[in-house]
Amino acid sequence: MTSQSRIVVAWFRRDNFEAVRQMMDDRDEIPATFDAWEKKIEHRLAKEVPVGTIVDKIVIEPSEFAAFLDKDGGGKVDGKTRSRFAAHVARERHNRKEGG
16 A cells, blocks of 8 residues: 655744744745735645645644744754754654554
């Protein structure tokens, strides 16, 4: 049996969008509203992710992200940082699931 391809994507939530956006060094590259951001990312995913791929949306919670940044060693908070965060959260969830 073959497994489906899966990707993880850092995801914003409408109710804390601006708070999370302000944590980012690249905030000027992120659309100013949740609706504009969501439209942009959904378009990008539709264009770049192969059909049938499972997309795990990892919501960025401000406190959880801040704790991750403290452990991450500093540096620029940008798309690469969001990707590392999403991968970290997905790994933790997977490990909890596997561990029982």
